Every structure is written in structure tokens, then in C-alpha cells.
Amino acid sequence: MSAIPKTRRIVIEANPAALGTSSSAPVRRARDYAGPFWAIRGDLVRRDYLLIAIGSFILFVGSWWGISLSGIVPKLFLPTPLDVIDRLIRWYDSGNLVIDTQISVFRVTSGFVLSAIMAIPLGLYMGTYKPVQAFFEPLVEFARYLPAVAFVPLILLWVGIGEGAKITVIWIGTFFQMVLMITENVRHVPTAQIEAAQTMGATRSEIISKVILKSALPDILDTLRITLGWAWTYLVVAEMVAANSGLGYAILQAQRFLQTGEIFGGILVIGTLGLLMDQLFRFIHRSAFPWLHKR
Structure with a gap:
């Protein structure tokens, strides 16, 4: 397997029949190589989705809080x-x-x-x-x-x-x-x-x-x-x-x-x-x- 180019290896693992293996062998999807987060139209487990969603809210509130406390914008216009x-x-x-x-x-x-x-x-x-x-x-x-x-x-x-x-x-x-x-x-x-x-x-x-x-x-x-x-x-x-x-x-x-x-x-x-x-x-x-x- 190590001598096979990466692109070829993806095809083989996505289709075990390419190596003549049994159809019951585990099938690995090609998109696994792109990583779980950045695969094109990939999936996320529920836990990861919730963590990212909560993180976006924390980032929003933290940015809001930091700007309002910094004095860049008066509290009259941007309360904490x-x-x-x-x-x-x-x-x-x-x-x-x-x-x-x-x-x-x-x-x-x-x-x-x-x-x-x-x-x-x-x-x-x-x-x-x-x-x-x-x-x-x-x-x-x-x-x-x-x-x-x-x-x-x-x-x-x-x-x-x-x-x-x-x-x-x-x-x-x-x-x-x-x-x-x-x-x-x-x-x-x-x-x-x-x-x-x-x-x-x-x-x-x-x-x-x-x-x-x-x-x-x-x-x-x-x-x-x-x-x-x-x-x-x-x-x-x-x-x-x-x-x-x-x-x-x-x-x-x-x-x-x-x-x-x-x-x-x-x-x-x-x-x-x-x-x-x-x-x-x-x-x-x-x-x-x-x-x-x-x-």
C-alpha cells in the first residue's frame, strides 16, 4: 500500500473490489483523508456541531463585551x-x-x-x-x-x-x-x-x-x-x-x-x-x- 500514490490509495479504499478483496471488507470513504471538519459536504457528529455553535455565540458575546469595555464605543451606544x-x-x-x-x-x-x-x-x-x-x-x-x-x-x-x-x-x-x-x-x-x-x-x-x-x-x-x-x-x-x-x-x-x-x-x-x-x-x-x- 505504501508504494501506491495517495490519489490511487483513495480510490482503492473507497472501492475494495479494485484490489479484489471481499465485498464484506470494511469500506473507508475517500473524504476521510480531507479531515472530519473540512471535507466537502462532509458530516459532523452532533457533539462537534454543538461545540462549534456554542463557540460562535461565545465569540460574539466576548467580542461585544470587549468592544463595549474598551471605550472605543460609548456605553450610550453599545451597552455591555x-x-x-x-x-x-x-x-x-x-x-x-x-x-x-x-x-x-x-x-x-x-x-x-x-x-x-x-x-x-x-x-x-x-x-x-x-x-x-x-x-x-x-x-x-x-x-x-x-x-x-x-x-x-x-x-x-x-x-x-x-x-x-x-x-x-x-x-x-x-x-x-x-x-x-x-x-x-x-x-x-x-x-x-x-x-x-x-x-x-x-x-x-x-x-x-x-x-x-x-x-x-x-x-x-x-x-x-x-x-x-x-x-x-x-x-x-x-x-x-x-x-x-x-x-x-x-x-x-x-x-x-x-x-x-x-x-x-x-x-x-x-x-x-x-x-x-x-x-x-x-x-x-x-x-x-x-x-x-x-x-
Whole structure:
């Protein structure tokens, strides 16, 4: 083995038949030579992944702490992590943090669910039937470039200043993108599956519900997970609309009084909530489609 060039040795170990060995002999993958961390599209054990992820957070917080303590940036503009935690504790003790969080979660969830209920069937039919796509796609493509904040005056006139206005802003920010992404998910369903169902005598409704939808469902769930992040980014915009509660409202109020500790605290709470909901979607995806996550 030592006389065989390295490139050749990789081929042999990846394919024992090249040396005439038994098929039951241990197979070593060629990518093992590249190292466990830097193999192209390689895998990481769960422990290593968690260590790297935790390390990135420690590096971020450490850099933030070091810059804020160095005096390069005044504390008025960049408070230390301890200042932010202290502000969060006071916010929690006042009872407003829990209430603001509950209200914001309700608004984001409502706008997101409303978008999903409308976008999934529309995207399903746009991806299945070209006439439906030709009718809706130009309008949706046009609407997705319109900034949601520009609709605020119209939303106040059409919907009023209640919860419906906040939910509508989040809906506008997520619906049009979601429709187009789901359309692409549906169009990626292999034509061979559809032709096989037609050969077996399946009706159009059966092909749509039992072939196309089920085949596209893993990608649709990923699309929902991605667009949920957009729903959270529109929260502050939504809570500009005649709001008197919510995390976005608290951030805007803190801005007026230069309370940067509360601004950072609100941002961290929103980020944490978004991360938790993202991980919930990942768990659902792994539970519903375990064969896609096998190593």
C-alpha cells in the first residue's frame, strides 16, 4: 500500500473490489483523508456541531463585551451584556416583558398562519397549472417588491388601528414571497411521479393531493420555516401602527429616550423567540420526514 500514490490509495479504499478483496471488507470513504471538519459536504457528529455553535455565540458575546469595555464605543451606544441583562430583569420585574412577548408572538403567529393558509393552495395550483401561474405570477412578482411600510397609511384606513392592522402588515411582508417559493417547490416535483400516477389511472385531484402535495411537502415546510423569519423581521414595522404594547413597540419607545439597553434587550428577545420557533420547525421536519435526515 505504501508504494501506491495517495490519489490511487483513495480510490482503492473507497472501492475494495479494485484490489479484489471481499465485498464484506470494511469500506473507508475517500473524504476521510480531507479531515472530519473540512471535507466537502462532509458530516459532523452532533457533539462537534454543538461545540462549534456554542463557540460562535461565545465569540460574539466576548467580542461585544470587549468592544463595549474598551471605550472605543460609548456605553450610550453599545451597552455591555451585563447592562442589557440588567435591563431585561427590570423589564421582566415590571411585568411588561411577558405581556409584550405574548402580544408579539400572537401577532407574528397570526400573520404567518394567515399567509400560509392562503399561500399553500395558491402556490400548489400555480406550480401545477401553467394558466394559473400565468394569471397570478406577474401580480405576485409585482407585489413582492412593494415595501410593507408603504401600506401603513392605507392599512389604517382600510383595517383601522386594532390588531388587524398589525397582522395585515406581517401578512403583506410574508405572503407574496411565500407564494412564489411554494410555487417553485411544487414545480420541482419529478414529472415521472406524475406520469406514473396518470398511468395508474389517478384523477387530477388525486394527483394533486396524493402525489404533488405529498412530494413537495418537505420543501414546503422548509419554505414556511424561512418565511417565518421574515414575519419576525416585520414585527417592528407592524407595531408602528398605533400600537401601545409589544416588543417592537418597546424598542421604538426605548429609541425615543436613548435607552439602548432596552433596545438591545428587545432585539435579543426577538432573536431568541425566532430561533426557538425555527428549531420547532426543524424538529417537525425531522419527525415528519425522518428518511431525509438519515446519515
